[in-house]
Amino acid sequence: MSSSFGLDARLTRYVRDANRPEHPAQLRCRLETEAMGDVAVMQISPEQGAFLQICARLVQARTAVEIGVFTGYSALATMLAMVELHGPAARLYGCDISDDYTGRARSYWQEAGIDGQIELRIGDARETLGELIGDIAGSVDMVFIDADKTGYDAYYEAALRLLRPGGLVLFDNVLWSGSVADPQRCSADADTAALKALADKVRDDARVDMAFTTIGDGILMAIKR
Ligand SMILES: C[S@@+](CC[C@H](N)C(=O)[O-])C[C@H]1O[C@@H](n2cnc3c(N)ncnc32)[C@H](O)[C@@H]1O
Incomplete structure (x- = not known):
């Protein structure tokens, strides 16, 4: 599981306890993923999970x-x-x-x-999103982007085609543990450079309203106009 950048263990525990408990399937997913070793750091934290849930509620996400x-x-x-909002009509791709x-x-689902x-x-x-655009363009309420960082720009463009006006796109890891603020890392590392370029692009993009937040390892949020 990833940890929130800049929070020490005590404050992380405080934040976790201040949120509601995870569903038993979430807890099992987190514990079994932790047992997989180093790759577990790719998993979002419980507080980020709670944040995604409140975002889904805010945009009344059905798709x-x-x-x-x-x-x-x-x-x-x-x-x-x-599913609490829309029952069997809720869909996630x-x-x-x-x-x-x-x-x-x-197994957790x-x-x-x-x-x-x-x-x-x-x-x-890059390919599967092309197919999805063919199937559901303009009807999606929320997109969460948390894959390879050099793909984020392409995923953003795809998200804007998938989302309805008022739909929300969220990008995880936009702080990249602080690297994005280091000009040397930005020129030496492709992932860091991609994240910095994306943040600049979204900030200046008239197609969306946006906020760069420091939740977790940084979550950049944009609402399609
Ligand atoms: C940071 S993890 C996602 C963590 C997940 N959101 C969670 O909360 O557990 C990144 C995932 O992106 C996938 N991935 C990497 N490159 C990809 C690509 N080009 N297309 C689709 N998925 C990719 C990886 O297989 C990996 O499962």
């Missing part, structure tokens, strides 16, 4: 797209809120390149009774 599913924690959090990671996700409402598109998201 969502997630780019970067991993073992399913963020999709599970989002869908639990969406998840894009990921890995059969292995998303195979694990299924099944435990929560939402598996039938999540459709996976396995492959490079």
Whole structure:
């Protein structure tokens, strides 16, 4: 699980306890993912999960797209809120390149009774998003982008085609543990450069309203005008 940038362990615990407890399937997903070792750092934190849920409620999300599913924690959090709002009409389309990671996700979604409402598109998201645009362009309420950082610009453009006006796109890891503020890292590292370029682009983009927040490792939010 990732940790919130700049929070020490004591404050992290405080924030966690200040949120409502996770669904048992979320807890199992988090603990079993932790047992996978170093890759677990890719998973969002419980407080980010709570944040995605409140975002889903704010935009009354019925249809969502997630780019970067991993073992399913963020999709599970989002869908639990969406199902409370819209019951069986809620749908989440998840894009990921890995059969292995998303195979694990299924078991948590099944435990929560939402598996039938999540459709996976396995492959490079640059391609699978093209197919999704053909299927559901203009009808999506919320897009969460949390995959390869050099793809974020392409995913942003796809998200703007998928979203309805008023729909919300969120990008995870826009602080990249602080690297984005270091000009040397920006010129030496492709991921850091991509995240900095994206933040500049979204800030100056008249197609959206936006806020760069410091939740977790930084979540950039934009609402399609
Ligand atoms: C940071 S993890 C996502 C974490 C997830 N949101 C969660 O909360 O557990 C990034 C995921 O992006 C996927 N990924 C990486 N490159 C990709 C690509 N080009 N297209 C689709 N998925 C990709 C990886 O397989 C990985 O599962």
